[in-house]
Amino acid sequence: xxxxxxxxxxxxxxxxxxxxxxxxxxxxxxxxxxxxxxxxxxxxxxxxxxxxxxxxxxxxxxxxxxxxxxxxxxxxxxxxxxxxxxxxxxxxxxxxxxxxxxxxxxxxxxxxxxxxxxxxxxxxxxxxxxxxxxxxxxxxxxxxxxxxxxxxxxxxxxxxxxxxxxxxxxxxxxxxxxxxxxxxxxxxxxxxxxxxxxxxxxxxxxxxxxxxxxxxxxxxxxx
Amino acid sequence: xxxxxxxxxxxxxxxxxxxxxxxxxxxxxxxxxxxxxxxxxxxxxxxxxxxxxxxxxxxxxxxxxxxxxxxxxxxxxxxxxxxxxxxxxxxxxxxxxxxxxxxxxxxxxxxxxxxxxxxxxxxxxxxxxxxxxxxxxxxxxxxxxxxxxxxxxxxxxxxxxxxxxxxxxxxxxxxxxxxxxxxxxxxxxxxxxxxxxxxxxxxxxxxxxxxxxxxxxxxxxxxxxxxxxxxxxxxxxxxxxxxxxxxxxxxxxxxxxxxxxxxxxxxxxxxxxxxxxxxxxxxxxxxxxxxxxxxxxxxxxxxxxxxxxxxxxxxxxxxxxxxxxxxxxxxxxxxxxxxxxxxxxxxxxxxxxxx
Numbered sequence: 001x002x003x004x005x006x007x008x009x010x011x012x013x014x015x016x017x018x019x020x021x022x023x024x025x026x027x028x029x030x031x032x033x034x035x036x037x038x039x040x041x042x043x044x045x046x047x048x049x050x051x052x053x054x055x056x057x058x059x060x061x062x063x064x065x066x067x068x069x070x071x072x073x074x075x076x077x078x079x080x081x082x083x084x085x086x087x088x089x090x091x092x093x094x095x096x097x098x099x100x101x102x103x104x105x106x107x108x109x110x111x112x113x114x115x116x117x118x119x120x121x122x123x124x125x126x127x128x129x130x131x132x133x134x135x136x137x138x139x140x141x142x143x144x145x146x147x148x149x150x151x152x153x154x155x156x157x158x159x160x161x162x163x164x165x166x167x168x169x170x171x172x173x174x175x176x177x178x179x180x181x182x183x184x185x186x187x188x189x190x191x192x193x194x195x196x197x198x199x200x201x202x203x204x205x206x207x208x209x210x211x212x213x214x215x216x217x218x219x220x221x222x223x
Numbered sequence: 224x225x226x227x228x229x230x231x232x233x234x235x236x237x238x239x240x241x242x243x244x245x246x247x248x249x250x251x252x253x254x255x256x257x258x259x260x261x262x263x264x265x266x267x268x269x270x271x272x273x274x275x276x277x278x279x280x281x282x283x284x285x286x287x288x289x290x291x292x293x294x295x296x297x298x299x300x301x302x303x304x305x306x307x308x309x310x311x312x313x314x315x316x317x318x319x320x321x322x323x324x325x326x327x328x329x330x331x332x333x334x335x336x337x338x339x340x341x342x343x344x345x346x347x348x349x350x351x352x353x354x355x356x357x358x359x360x361x362x363x364x365x366x367x368x369x370x371x372x373x374x375x376x377x378x379x380x381x382x383x384x385x386x387x388x389x390x391x392x393x394x395x396x397x398x399x400x401x402x403x404x405x406x407x408x409x410x411x412x413x414x415x416x417x418x419x420x421x422x423x424x425x426x427x428x429x430x431x432x433x434x435x436x437x438x439x440x441x442x443x444x445x446x447x448x449x450x451x452x453x454x455x456x457x458x459x460x461x462x463x464x465x466x467x468x469x470x471x472x473x474x475x476x477x478x479x480x481x482x483x484x485x486x487x488x489x490x491x492x493x494x495x496x497x498x499x500x501x502x503x504x505x506x507x508x509x510x511x512x513x514x515x516x517x518x519x520x521x522x523x524x525x526x527x528x529x530x531x532x533x534x535x536x537x538x539x540x541x542x543x544x545x546x547x548x549x550x551x552x553x554x555x556x557x558x559x560x561x562x563x564x565x566x567x568x569x570x571x572x573x574x575x576x577x578x
Contacts, residue, residue, distance in 0.1 A: 047537075049537070055541065055542065055543065055544055058540075058541050059541055059543070059558060059561060059562055060561075062509065062539045062541060062562050062565060062566055063561045063562055063564065063565030063566070064565055064569075065565050065566065065568060065569025065572075066539075066569075067507065067537050067538060067539040068539050068540075068541075069528065069532065069538065069539065069540045070540050070541050070542055071525075071540070076532075079529050079532040079533050080532055080533070080535065081533060081534070081535055084535040
């Protein structure tokens with residue numbers, strides 16, 4: 001497949017693919033055109049569902065054979081029964097949700113595990129941009145002006161860890177990525193553009209990591 | 224490959240308690256049934272449709288055929304005229320064998336469930352144990368829902384398009400206007416007009432009202448605007464009159480009364496809360512609504528989708544952008560084709576894998 005590109009020995013899908021066990025039930029929130037779900041279905045035999053707001057993307061996802069619900073992900077969570085999924089994936093959208101804690105709680109209500117990927121506001125480039133310009137930071141990862149940004153919450157790796165601790169979620173995996181995105185990534189879906197072409201960061205993740213991927217489960221409930 | 228056929232069943236037990244006997248069903252098929260009998264799709268027509276779905280002049284001709292949404296190279300497509308209809312299947316205009324006269328208003332009350340029960344008999348007779356899909360728009364979508372709830376094991380996928388689990392007061396109201404228009408026509412004569420003059424004016428008015436509800440403000444504005452057909456006649460008036468008079472040639476007024484009643488009385492929630500009806504159903508769903516459809520608004524589709532999701536059923540839902548109103552399910556071919564083709568292909572793959 002053209003859209004699977006091996007970078008630093010790992011394909012884009014492999015990042016999430018490695019976290020998802022085969023033959024499980026997966027819900028992808030903000031699934032775009034359903035590429036990830038289609039890949040997981042094909043390669044990991046998962047039973048996949050998606051939620052996506054944009055009609056054109058929903059159409060292409062359904063045309064791809066993926067069962068996608070057209071709706072707002074924040075309200076969509078409420079309909080599903082408890083423990084309906086093994087994994088609930090939220091990529092690059094947490095910082096855009098109105099009530100991120102409610103979203104995360106909802107994900108861990110309907111799923112045994114949640115996979116959350118978000119841009120790290122604690123990255124050194126963001127810190128420098130803020131320090132030097134004295135204005136709302138604009139970087140490759142946060143390219144927007146303050147008035148047209150879809151991001152309404154700014155969180156760092158440490159912020160997420162703190163919330164996880166407070167909510168008693170168990171962080172089972174953390175992956176931090178950095179490096180430039182591919183410029184010619186038009187073919188890739190948003191989730192993969194987001195993860196693609198980055199290298200893994202192991203040292204000082206809150207400073208060096210641009211993207212954080214967390215696999216969390218609900219510590220309070222035995223799974 | 225297209226086949227026109229009809230078959231007769233000895234009797235059909237109706238919800239009202241009456242056993243209707245005999246019952247004839249007119250149907251058409253397109254494409255060929257595969258050896259494993261796993262590629263059959265039952266297409267369900269809307270209120271005024273008939274068994275002629277595909278082929279020249281078919282009401283879904285742009286969706287059924289080689290390379291189309293329902294690709295007849297791959298699938299075996301079946302469409303039958305509904306119970307109570309007037310296009311080959313037993314209805315009020317059929318002869319009551321006991322009297323030798325048309326049933327007229329002595330025809331027993333029918334329901335959507337009765338229509339589906341009759342379709343099930345047809346599918347059984349064709350030797351098909353499990354349908355790949357049941358699909359229909361409007362009243363056809365209501366039948367698709369009925370199929371999925373009543374015979375979930377016999378349906379791999381259900382596709383209710385621009386449909387509802389129950390009519391709203393507004394939908395019932397428009398149907399009632401149609402019924403009153405027919406019954407107010409002196410030619411209706413208590414339903415006994417066969418062999419004489421049918422209630423053409425009443426039926427035409429009923430159809431005109433129907434057509435208004437199938438369009439949208441925008442589509443009417445674009446199609447007619449305030450253009451004049453004659454110095455004292457708007458384009459839209461002439462259009463509605465034309466559609467009304469054409470309808471009289473092919474539709475029976477008593478069928479209008481019986482079928483609209485069946486639609487109005489349809490209410491899945493009478494059998495239990497929607498989520499409980501979908502409990503444990505393994506049928507895949509593709510639910511489609513249209514943004515400008517004010518007769519079957521998207522909230523009605525969402526009610527179904529919400530219930531399915533609350534039971535973790537496999538459901539895809541799309542609210543397609545269209546300005547054609549309720550008519551969109553007949554008109555929006557390209558977008559529906561994209562959706563249906565992929566959805567059917569993946570359903571077929573999975574069904575074949577499991578088989």
